[in-house]
Amino acid sequence: MDDRSIRELLKDVAEGRLTPEQAHSRIKSLPFEDIGFAKIDHHRALRCGVPEVIFCQGKTPAQVGGIAERVLGAGSNLLATRAEPAHFEAVRQICPEAQYRQLARCITVRREAEPPRGQVLVVTAGTSDLPVAEEAVVTADMLGARVRLISDVGVAGLHRLLAYAGDIQSARVVVVVAGMEGALPSVVGGLVAAPVIAVPTSVGYGASFQGLAPLLTMLNSCAAGVAVVNIDNGFGAGYLAALINAMGDEGSE
Amino acid sequence: MDDRSIRELLKDVAEGRLTPEQAHSRIKSLPFEDIGFAKIDHHRALRCGVPEVIFCQGKTPAQVGGIAERVLGAGSNLLATRAEPAHFEAVRQICPEAQYRQLARCITVRREAEPPRGQVLVVTAGTSDLPVAEEAVVTADMLGARVRLISDVGVAGLHRLLAYAGDIQSARVVVVVAGMEGALPSVVGGLVAAPVIAVPTSVGYGASFQGLAPLLTMLNSCAAGVAVVNIDNGFGAGYLAALINAMGDEGSE
């Protein structure tokens, strides 16, 4: 309910196009759909520019299927993250063309195919960071970005990273995914003028403390232009990257 | 030393414009200046689009003065953060027009005045978060962004925040500064389509644990489009916000 819509609603009441009761009801008919265990936010696309995304962890397949049905019924694309195969089964029964991106653990349905925009680069320190990176790739892709993935270029073999310096420097946004000591975002942040989104992963052992070590590393990065999302949160990084990537197109409007 | 410059250097050698010794020397004359206790990165502006920024904490006034002298000597603007009055005194002797932004603890010298671009909005949860917010404001401003500050709109009085919903929704990037429970970025993140940079502050007591509580809150934000910088790191947030803000202009080129 932004400022402008309140003004218009009030004007409609004043000019008799709406009774007070109708206006009140409209305010109450808030832009979400209540299906008991969940409230689906159909107008999110209007408010935030992106459709509702389903976080499957902690939800039953039936719940995910139910939410997916409403989202798809509203004509939106579908993105469901942290999906287990059972979640996918539930969605596929509703929508046979749904796809399951196994490594990323994502379910996707794409209704319309705009050409991808800009360039989001996702970089990983190690091979084991790939599942988190893939979640970022799928997410940014679903939100309209052109995405590229470079993996296994951790800081202990700097020449591997430097071989891609040109690619890294030409991206609009760089997502850097790293576990263990999580040093890669600092190094990448020193090479580029683009924003860097750092994703710590729980890859590692011992004093990694399930990703606490790379999380702290990234928060303390001495390179400017780096911000951090939650441990293993490939979705959050891909989402934010897509938002920023899209800004590169807006100036031309 | 990016890809293109290596190609050109090699071509110069092959075509006799440079001897191997000259080329080697050029590679060695790396783009920084060594003044003993510090190595000043003059080409940072080329590589990362932003001049070297001086982090004063842990440096003596003499060291800060020395670095500032070189930065200014290279014709750059100057931004020094976490500056104590003694640091400012050292800089003012070198450059009388230097300014000290007391609340933000920043020293600034602006050589050229391009008109500010876009719109970065800095929002604070409480009055006590202002010093960190001001550091973000000064930083983004020095990097060319138009910046606005709205303070004291924490989540416990939601109507105060909602009164600014229009302003918040029209920003290109929103920096949200909050201590105590740090819930504001999640609420703002749900209201806007723009990227949100969350800055936890050490404002609070007890189980805030010097900012750990809002840091964790922000990392776990259920709102998409939110990334986090270090506790009290107004500089980092302002820097990243300015980078993203500038992207909104690039599409038009």
Place this chain on the structure above:
Amino acid sequence: MDDRSIRELLKDVAEGRLTPEQAHSRIKSLPFEDIGFAKIDHHRALRCGVPEVIFCQGKTPAQVGGIAERVLGAGSNLLATRAEPAHFEAVRQICPEAQYRQLARCITVRREAEPPRGQVLVVTAGTSDLPVAEEAVVTADMLGARVRLISDVGVAGLHRLLAYAGDIQSARVVVVVAGMEGALPSVVGGLVAAPVIAVPTSVGYGASFQGLAPLLTMLNSCAAGVAVVNIDNGFGAGYLAALINAMGDEGSE
């Protein structure tokens, strides 16, 4: 053994109604029943106004069955929390009308049916918080409160919450259940005059650290009128909510 009962006991001795040995034995026959591995506190209903509740975690089905038998034998209602199906089987053999509330993981037997009083509102941030919320609902219900549950109204979609502002403001006590960043209690606390009991859940991942993040958030809430119980402790919240809810009736006595 409160003050008054000591006086009476002593008077009985002085006036010959009890021998010293009888009195001593009565003091020793403390108001609990010792069944070897557990001491059942039958007089808890007198002292604290609520019957003994069985916490099943870490107890064998046989132990839970044994305690339930004594509690029911004393004519009390029965509430057993953190119950696995095997615990329920053990109780059902003793009391066929026992019910198993699966999502809440509670076993209940209700002997007498007083009409529910007041209004306890249980609110969840997400769908995944439902098991903890249901434990709170069952507990408050067993202790005589009228209870209502509103789920999935987290702060990232503020309009979903505000749609229920009226409902929230008319409750006597509000229990707010939230995982991830745990920001909901602060927002609710700013909307209501009623006490808010915040329950952090272990729903989330990464830097949630099994519920530590929302726990700290809630403890640092900038909204007054909020207190916190242990992570995932729906029982504790429901219990306290029922105590407070009942106070709204006492003034009329």
Place this chain on the structure above:
Amino acid sequence: MDDRSIRELLKDVAEGRLTPEQAHSRIKSLPFEDIGFAKIDHHRALRCGVPEVIFCQGKTPAQVGGIAERVLGAGSNLLATRAEPAHFEAVRQICPEAQYRQLARCITVRREAEPPRGQVLVVTAGTSDLPVAEEAVVTADMLGARVRLISDVGVAGLHRLLAYAGDIQSARVVVVVAGMEGALPSVVGGLVAAPVIAVPTSVGYGASFQGLAPLLTMLNSCAAGVAVVNIDNGFGAGYLAALINAMGDEGSE
């Protein structure tokens, strides 16, 4: 802006008592006053039943004075917590009858004197917990509760506590303040039917870790009916206690 006020506002527009512009302006004239560095929430008393309280920590005396001036100007009582003597000086210049409760570090101005209601009991484990306890006492008192304080009845000398068992059992709400191991709330919680609000303090040393130890103790209390506020948060406990205490009167309306 609750449900009812929206209805009435809309009715006023529909029936011509307000133009749409007037209505919009009224919605925008949100119930707070913007004095630059702070937004004062005058209608909090309406919404939450309690006037705005000033948290002085991290604010300058001038800021506290400025906020106090507006709060008092609106005819409210004044409560300012975590106040240093300099804050008090600033308030006293505005309002000579202001009082400084030194141990509690609170500034108070009481405009109207309703008779205190109910019974809030504040209990401390040790003498060193008194400052936090006093903050709770002053807060609950300012919010209309009758308050009593019993100090130094920690669990290592149980007979000291039991000597007050009658007093404890006759309170409507009990606030228990304890540092070191923080065991007192569990013991008190087992003695009473009333809600117990536990306040961990940073009193202690070593493995107390500035109050973390009693905080964890209280969150894990095996006694039902106990909820916890932040470390050293006497204000929060007193506030919540007063809310609950007042409920005991409401049934009679």
Place this chain on the structure above:
Amino acid sequence: MDDRSIRELLKDVAEGRLTPEQAHSRIKSLPFEDIGFAKIDHHRALRCGVPEVIFCQGKTPAQVGGIAERVLGAGSNLLATRAEPAHFEAVRQICPEAQYRQLARCITVRREAEPPRGQVLVVTAGTSDLPVAEEAVVTADMLGARVRLISDVGVAGLHRLLAYAGDIQSARVVVVVAGMEGALPSVVGGLVAAPVIAVPTSVGYGASFQGLAPLLTMLNSCAAGVAVVNIDNGFGAGYLAALINAMGDEGSE
């Protein structure tokens, strides 16, 4: 190799009863037996007054069997803690009279039966603390103490504890086992003149953090005369209790 034995050894050499080579060999034949993966400390009974105890966790059944064989071969009693049934099987093949104390997860073989001495009292806060308490009971018993166990007398039902005040006050040493908030040792410590050994358990959930909460509680105990062992370390508590208990007999020698 204590002081006296060095003197004697040297005297034997000086007086020709031992050649230097023999003496050297004797020093080298240190009082342990090397069986490859382990070094068995047969003389521990001499040095520390207690035979070598086998900690089974992390050892294979074959390793435990091998060590047990040597210990028993040396004529000692056998105590093996943290034993799984497979460990017991391995030991029973070597020694058919070995017993498995299931709740305590201990294997015992008792060769000689001295009458138990003194009085060690083991007290638990809850039923779920019994496995740890039983480990303490078995250990103290194997080391010659008379042991008694009282369970489920946690602080939330103080009268249950006070009913045993006499028993508690007549013990030579009290071992107090508690999870959740771990408050029981402080209360017991205030009731007795005997040393109290506190054992935190990992019983609990949420902010118990696998026993961290009761550990901190116990370390911060305001009752003097309390010391703490590792989380779930029933063995350590029983061992120390037996040492202290035995001291009550020594004065008479």
Place this chain on the structure above:
Amino acid sequence: MDDRSIRELLKDVAEGRLTPEQAHSRIKSLPFEDIGFAKIDHHRALRCGVPEVIFCQGKTPAQVGGIAERVLGAGSNLLATRAEPAHFEAVRQICPEAQYRQLARCITVRREAEPPRGQVLVVTAGTSDLPVAEEAVVTADMLGARVRLISDVGVAGLHRLLAYAGDIQSARVVVVVAGMEGALPSVVGGLVAAPVIAVPTSVGYGASFQGLAPLLTMLNSCAAGVAVVNIDNGFGAGYLAALINAMGDEGSE
């Protein structure tokens, strides 16, 4: 109020030696003295065998003086720990023969001089651990133990420790005080049959985390017979050591 005294009291009532009112009053006249800010536990010596000890930290000199006056007035010895010089001044005005043990930060007054008993040995790893060790020495001494102190025998120079092996092995109880890595109690625990009380100190830096490192070391000690008190808690260790030491005399009664 132990079992026996209740029996006798009741008998007195039954046989007319006490009226019920007198008996009730006697029960109420609990064995402490209420001086407002503190409740002094005079009968502690009876119940726990040791007089009330004053913990000065967080108390004003006046409060300490007031408590000391009552303790001395009751004819007890006086021990006040964590005392600053100002506390000592306050006590000296009441009792000119009071002594201040500066390194231990203890105030002592000794009324009667029984010959010291047994042997408590206090051992420190480093010179910097001496203040904590001295607190243990003074405490154990005041409680009647013969005490000896050996300092600076840390594990990195094992021969220094082994030089005292004989002394260590002849003590009844050993208190081991160590900061930094806190390894000394494990080594001592392997050398002796006596109970070992380990005291971690906050001596160290960096990853010592104010004593957390040695605390964890000591809790995880692989040597049996070791228990731990709070960081820097020399008092607690000395107190417990004296209790255990005294047991060596009891058997002879």
Place this chain on the structure above:
Amino acid sequence: MDDRSIRELLKDVAEGRLTPEQAHSRIKSLPFEDIGFAKIDHHRALRCGVPEVIFCQGKTPAQVGGIAERVLGAGSNLLATRAEPAHFEAVRQICPEAQYRQLARCITVRREAEPPRGQVLVVTAGTSDLPVAEEAVVTADMLGARVRLISDVGVAGLHRLLAYAGDIQSARVVVVVAGMEGALPSVVGGLVAAPVIAVPTSVGYGASFQGLAPLLTMLNSCAAGVAVVNIDNGFGAGYLAALINAMGDEGSE
């Protein structure tokens, strides 16, 4: 690409032995092989003196097999750590002479057999530390060191350790592996002049916190000459030990 190779490359271009394009291609043909999910660093042996080691954890058997194929194809020895049997199966199909060191969880293929050099000693505190110790042994052995293992010489039975004092003092480097309290490196560090590499293990329970306790112990070691690697990181310790061990041979060149 070190300094000298750049000079030579440039000289080759200048003297016509390489075209600029060839030189550029050579720089781009960086010393790693890209096989999609991983980038294999064949020249690591040149740069760091040691071939690429495969860390299997988090990699599929197929990935490990693929990397092993390239490493072996380049003629290098093979070392793969944290290998499960399935990883071994994948490698054995490529290279039948591959060996699986079960306790160490390592796969090895040795192509050439230089005689082992120097003396690395690996010492463990307990039997349960053996898997980590074996990983260190295998690693150091594969890197050319002569290695010896002494197990179960923890500090609680000091004579077991001292029996090996001569062996320990004659090693070039000592790796000390310990869980629980992790005190062994401090004691060893005090006995030797050689560098000590400390490896904390996650062996233990309770307040070991998965190896945090010995990690902190070792970092705070009061013995000089001790450095620490990650919890359970036998590989890292063996690798570093082999590097240092090899230095003892270099002086003779």
Place this chain on the structure above:
Amino acid sequence: MDDRSIRELLKDVAEGRLTPEQAHSRIKSLPFEDIGFAKIDHHRALRCGVPEVIFCQGKTPAQVGGIAERVLGAGSNLLATRAEPAHFEAVRQICPEAQYRQLARCITVRREAEPPRGQVLVVTAGTSDLPVAEEAVVTADMLGARVRLISDVGVAGLHRLLAYAGDIQSARVVVVVAGMEGALPSVVGGLVAAPVIAVPTSVGYGASFQGLAPLLTMLNSCAAGVAVVNIDNGFGAGYLAALINAMGDEGSE
């Protein structure tokens, strides 16, 4: 007391060159000097190859002066770390040629001047890390190493570091000192074949948590050949570096 010296001692006794009493006394006259508050380990130079170093923190100037007097009296060089000016004053009175290295906070006296050996390289990430780095430099220098320092080559400006690649690769040992995110050791570790000793510093703020962040980063380093010392422990790093550096000379003997 190593193996050989025991043999010789025994032989002396057997052959009458020593009486048993004399031998015993010699064993007792252990190689340290007891000056009351400290035990000085004169034979450390024999056992560990390095003289006793004085850690001044927590010692009084008089204590440091006293220890220094004995160390110098034994003809050793002197190194005292963490020295305040007052400590230096105390030492200068004993030894006028003592020097105070202010940035490193070290006191040194060098008796004999062997030519420095090998090459230890100390590298810092930032200017603020210099004090810790200087402590490492002074220590390694005092122990006979040739030392070089390169400062301010953090990973965010990689070209600064790579400019010194040749220097780094020619060192025998590299000490890397870094605060904030602590990523430098991983990058250096990937460039060199030499051992890398990583020193985390407490330089930073917020989520650095006084050096915890770089400590964890370094422990989790994905580069092999890296070990870690305590936060700010420049001494420990310099000491170990000197030990390793010296090994490069030993092979030639």
